[in-house]
Amino acid sequence: MPLKIHGAPVGAQAIILAVLASMGGFIFGYDTGQISDIVLMPDFLERFGQLQSDGSYAFSNVREGLIVGMLSIGTLLGALVGSYISNWLGRTRAMSIFCAFFSIGVLIQVTAISDWVQIMMGRFIAGWGVGALSAAVPVYQSETAPKEIRGTLVATYQLLITLGILVAYCFSIATRSANTNGANWRIVVALGWIWALILGVGILFMPESPRWLVAKGRYDEAKRSIARVKGCTIESDHVEYTFSEIVTDVKKEEAEGVGTWFECLFGKKGIPKLAYRTYLLMVLQAIQQLTGANYFFYYGATNFVSVGLSDSYVTQIIFGAINFFCTFFGLYVMERFGRRWPLIIGGLWQAAWLFAYASVGVIYDTNSKGTGSFLIAAAALFIFGYASTWAPGIWILTGESFPTRTRQKQASLAVAANWTFNFLLAFFTPFITSAIDYAYGYVFAGCNLFGAIFVFFFLYESSDLSLEQVNKMYGAPGLKPWRSEKWLPEGFSSRSSEMEDAKYTARRFAEHQENAGNAPADTIPARTSDETMHDTGANPALATKEKPVAQQV
Structure with missing residues (x-):
């Protein structure tokens, strides 16, 4: 018997496909987390670093920035190109192909001997797969998951990103003593093949997106997909209603013609706020990076030596664990309280702790253990807020804010904005911190404050609505974002109703x-x-x- 939520059936298949597809997030997080520790491993430094006057090896700011940040350039391109493959082959088969791209990049890195450019290019090619997955997975989850738990299921993508980061930190500390022929860093990188294999093969056994199937005219398969996710028979009224709603929306959109990149960026008459939604999510994805979270995940290990945690690997594990476990709370927050207010409150919370972090770091002696302890605490409380709100919330919105005909393209553009700022932060952070040190926190505090204000004035509340109803909401005449949580589809007495009264x-x-x-x-x-x-x-x-x-x- 399927689980009942607000009177609507939800099958176990919905949870399985959401978690399995979220392995794309795990790959993203694992590749992000591993590099922060790998660049500190002695063998990696000796092979790919630069000899210093004292006989030691180190990376210049440029070389370290390129090795760390080149993944983001690949992900930017992968997010854009991957939309064509997802729309052509379908969401599940496309994700399998993206895993193959990632695996090739891993192979290039593992076989590197002494050329740092090979490492950089391996991360670039792996990034193609990671970027394409980062655009495809939230779309697939949103198009397939029942609206009653869509927020939670799509947020599992962010949960597995945090798990991937934590697992990468743990494997790095477990293998650091294996110094033979670079086994320590090679093992950590090569383990990426396992995660790609799990997703690449497993996703082929999951139901395809019913919205993609309807768009391709494969109605019987679409009904079977809905039935599997809801845990009902194909003749169920719940399946028929959901199917009819999807068909209605897709047919209306098809009458407008094939969705193009041009209309994603400049809009199309008859489709409500199309370009508005593209730029809305591009800005939100950019702000997610500008919150400053990756400042701690990429370079946090070097900032907290003063507190007595001389082992940088342990420092990273602490931050990774906070990030992972707090994301569970984020799943509850985004499902229980919607999208707008968690992001607004989260932005204000994060800004407050970053302001405190920067002020203490600038004013007081950071060699003091007391000062260092406060900096660790402020960073941990910032990560708590981020993991509970902005981390899962933006990925949920990326999957549920766009109409079917242009959803994959718009999601790709939004994710491309994320990866653009990811690269800029990864590359320029060493230069910025060497110039202004802890005052960098003021920059991130301002970005978080801007994010909270931006959400209040421009983001519509899309929780508890089907994707088709979200599209109607954006077209509601005179509806302001700050009043959108009170909007109801015609014929509904509440958003928790699955069907009209x-x-x-x-x-x-x-x-x-x-x-x-x-x-x-x-x-x-x-x-x-x-x-x-x-x-x-x-x-x-x-x-x-x-x-x-x-x-x-």
Whole structure:
């Protein structure tokens, strides 16, 4: 028997596919986490670093920035190019191909002997796979997950990013004594093949996105996909209603033609706030990077020697563990309190602790253990807020804010903004910290404050709505973002309802009957797909009186 949430069935398959697809996030996090420790390993330094006057080896700011940041350049390109493969082959097969790209990049890195450019290019190619996955996974999860738990399931992507970072830190500390022929760093990098294999093969056994299937005209497969996710039979009223809603929305969008990059950036008449939503998520993805989280995850190990944690690997594990475990709280927060207010409060919380972090670091002696302890605490409390709000929230919004016909392209553009700023931070942070040191925290504090204000004035509340209803909300006349949480789809008494209220459905059907009885047969207007959706999907007793939408299109 499927689990019931707000009266709607949710099958175990929905949870399995969300967690499995989130292995794409695990790969992302693992590749992000491993490099911060690998660049400190003696063998890696001797092979790819530069000989210093005292006989030691170290990386210049430029070389370290390129090795760390080149992954982000690959992910930027992968996020954009991957949209074509996802729209052409489908979400599941595309993710399998992206895992193959990542595996090739891992191979190039593992076989490097002494050329640092080979490491850099291996990370660049692996980044193609990571970037394509980062755009495809939230879209696939949002298109497939039931709306009742969509936020939680899509947020598992961020949860597994944090798990990947933590696991990378743990493997780095476990292998650091294996110095033979660079085994310590090679093992850590090579383990990436395991995660790619799990996702690349496992995802092929998961149901394809029903929205992609409907767009391709494969209606029976779409119904089977919905049924598997809901844990119902294909004849279930819940399956029929969801299917009819998807068909209605997809057919309306198809009438507008094929979605293009141009209209994603400049909008299209008849599609509500299309370009608005593209730039909205591009800004939010950029701000997610500008919160300063990766400042700690990429370079945090070097900032806290003064507190007595001389082992930088342990320092990284502490931050990775906080990030991972606090994300569980984030799953609850984003599902229980929606999207807008967690991001607003999270931005203010993060700004406050970064301001404190920067002020103490600038004013007081950072060689003091007391000062260092406060800096660690401030960073930990910042990460708590980030992991609970901005980390999962932006990925949820990336998957649920766009219409079907342009969803993959718009998600790719949004994710590309994330990776652009990811690279800029990874590359320029060594230069910036050498110039202004802890005052860097003021920059991030200002970005978090801006993020909270931006969300209040521009982000619409999309929690507890189906993807089709989100599209309608953005087209609601005169609706302001700060009032959007009160918006309801026509015929619904609350957002927690899976289908329209029975009274509304009965009234709509009675109107059709009355109109049909008073008008000559040859003048009765054809029923729109939207009307059919309302009449046949919501009430099992009425479903036998009209043909389902799929039979009319």
